[in-house]
Amino acid sequence: MILDELTTHPGEWLRGTGPMSDVVISSRVRLARNIRTYPFVSKADPETRDELCELLRASIKSASKDREWSYVDLSPLDELDRQVLVERHLISRQHADGDGCRGVAFSPTETVALMVNEEDHLRMQSIRSGLRLDEVWQEINGIDDLLEDRLEYAFHPRYGYLTACPTNVGTGIRVSVMLHLPGLKLTNEIERVFRAARELRLAVRGLFGEGTEASGDFFQVSNQCTLGRSEEDIVNEFKTQVLPRVIEYERQARQALIRDRALVLDDKIWRSYGMLRNARTISSEETLAHLSLLRLGIHLERMNAVDLQTINELFLMTQPAHLQKMLGHRLTGEQRSAARAEFIRKRLSDRRPA
Amino acid sequence: MNCQRCKKAIATVHLTDITKHEKREKHLCERCAQEEGVTIKPQHVHYNELFTHFVMAQPSAHELAQLTCPECQTSFVEFRNTGLLGCPNDYDVFERALLPLIERAHEGQSRHVGKSPRRLGHKRDFQDDLIRLRRHLARAIEDEDYEAAARLRDEINAIETK
Ligand SMILES: [Zn+2]
Numbered sequence: 001m002i003l004d005e006l007t008t009h010p011g012e013w014l015r016g017t018g019p020m021s022d023v024v025i026s027s028r029v030r031l032a033r034n035i036r037t038y039p040f041v042s043k044a045d046p047e048t049r050d051e052l053c054e055l056l057r058a059s060i061k062s063a064s065k066d067r068e069w070s071y072v073d074l075s076p077l078d079e080l081d082r083q084v085l086v087e088r089h090l091i092s093r094q095h096a097d098g099d100g101c102r103g104v105a106f107s108p109t110e111t112v113a114l115m116v117n118e119e120d121h122l123r124m125q126s127i128r129s130g131l132r133l134d135e136v137w138q139e140i141n142g143i144d145d146l147l148e149d150r151l152e153y154a155f156h157p158r159y160g161y162l163t164a165c166p167t168n169v170g171t172g173i174r175v176s177v178m179l180h181l182p183g184l185k186l187t188n189e190i191e192r193v194f195r196a197a198r199e200l201r202l203a204v205r206g207l208f209g210e211g212t213e214a215s216g217d218f219f220q221v222s223n224q225c226t227l228g229r230s231e232e233d234i235v236n237e238f239k240t241q242v243l244p245r246v247i248e249y250e251r252q253a254r255q256a257l258i259r260d261r262a263l264v265l266d267d268k269i270w271r272s273y274g275m276l277r278n279a280r281t282i283s284s285e286e287t288l289a290h291l292s293l294l295r296l297g298i299h300l301e302r303m304n305a306v307d308l309q310t311i312n313e314l315f316l317m318t319q320p321a322h323l324q325k326m327l328g329h330r331l332t333g334e335q336r337s338a339a340r341a342e343f344i345r346k347r348l349s350d351r352r353p354a
Numbered sequence: 355m356n357c358q359r360c361k362k363a364i365a366t367v368h369l370t371d372i373t374k375h376e377k378r379e380k381h382l383c384e385r386c387a388q389e390e391g392v393t394i395k396p397q398h399v400h401y402n403e404l405f406t407h408f409v410m411a412q413p414s415a416h417e418l419a420q421l422t423c424p425e426c427q428t429s430f431v432e433f434r435n436t437g438l439l440g441c442p443n444d445y446d447v448f449e450r451a452l453l454p455l456i457e458r459a460h461e462g463q464s465r466h467v468g469k470s471p472r473r474l475g476h477k478r479d480f481q482d483d484l485i486r487l488r489r490h491l492a493r494a495i496e497d498e499d500y501e502a503a504a505r506l507r508d509e510i511n512a513i514e515t516k
């Protein structure tokens with residue numbers, strides 16, 4: 001099964017490379033589309049949903065004929081496998097928990113993922129590591145063109161692409177970047193980012209947290225307004241207004257920490273390393289908090305005991321579903337924490353400082 | 355659970371803040387979370403709020419509540435409760451009620467700018483052309499203007515075989 005191969009390595013977006021990757025983890029653009037003459041997903045009866053699944057799957061297959069895309073039918077899939085797809089950011093939590101005929105198609109490197117029958121008939125995303133918004137927009141725009149040749153989208157002369165929820169109508173575009181902001185968090189200045197985002201009417205969410213939980217130092221910033229401005233405009237606002245400011249704030253905060261509180265900073269980073277090297281039981285939240293500090297330490301060249309690749313791998317492999325998948329069986333919360341600690345200890349002791 | 359900040363509204367935002375030794379949990383209502391700068395937006399809840407404060411305050415609110423889409427049977431009340439429309443047709447059926455909502459959600463905008471499906475555009479144009487040409491053809495035949503009728507027939511054929 002494809003999923004078993006998946007769980008052994010992170011997708012492209014978690015590679016930790018690309019421009020501004022000290023602050024920007026990944027860039028993503030998502031488009032929402034619906035098919036004309038069909039009801040939206042929540043109003044489609046089981047037969048109609050099956051029909052939509054078939055139609056979309058066939059169109060995706062023909063549009064991607066030269067690429068080796070996988071298609072996963074979600075309805076017969078085990079809950080753990082669906083959770084794996086959520087942790088890899090290939091599907092939304094809502095899609096995992098949904099019902100009826102639904103699926104996801106994705107490219108081998110996982111940069112492209114197309115959800116079928118989520119809230120809209122089609123939700124397509126392109127995601128890559130670092131700040132690469134133009135690239136992801138162009139990629140998903142091209143795929144949208146290919147599908148448009150095969151499908152008739154619901155499009156309104158005034159409102160544009162029609163979506164099940166009117167908050168997505170128009171371009172149906174959602175641009176988002178995942179940011180690592182430990183400097184602003186440690187200096188208690190994270191409010192500056194929230195304020196800047198609010199001014200530009202952007203939403204800020206937690207990255208790996210459950211549902212609406214904004215835990216740790218990872219944040220996802222995305223646009224809310226999808227109507228009345230072109231896709232390029234929305235992408236450009238991110239590139240020219242939002243990100244330079246946030247990246248600058250974060251870098252300043254990091255430099256201030258080195259300048260004013262270097263000892264405390266190093267202590268924090270190395271204590272996190274000590275925790276991960278020695279803990280016998282650890283939650284995924286605590287893991288995330290320590291990995292965040294190690295990532296910061298590596299980028300500031302204050303931590304050499306572990307490399308970025310190991311950190312990125314640990315980010316993903318310590319998530320509940322990946323952990324259980326890797327060990328080959330289901331675990332209780334308590335067992336997971338013990339297994340997680342053991343896995344991390346092993347990984348870190350494999351790579352002693354030179 | 356009630357909001358820890360205002361102690362009044364129900365807490366819908368749950369945050370976990372991990373510092374060195376402790377894990378602090380915060381439970382806030384939507385408004386307080388926004389005021390604290392954590393703009394977490396459960397879209398559809400946010401939407402319902404718009405309804406109660408805005409749309410339902412309109413004098414015609416009662417009429418609007420009676421509306422139902424003939425194609426998918428979604429009623430406006432249903433949309434108000436779920437935040438989801440039933441089919442593309444609903445944008446026209448509920449237009450009067452939706453328009454202010456759409457403008458609220460999109461910084462006052464209500465007209466699409468940006469990409470549009472190329473194929474759909476062509477098809478629509480052709481469809482319109484065909485309808486017009488067929489009407490002219492019918493009139494030409496009625497008027498026994500066979501020269502015009504022949505020309506129109508050629509035009510129609512040209513579009514149909516495209
Ligand atoms: Zn409150």
Ligand SMILES: [Zn+2]
Nearest residue numbers: 423426441444
């Ligand atoms: Zn309808």
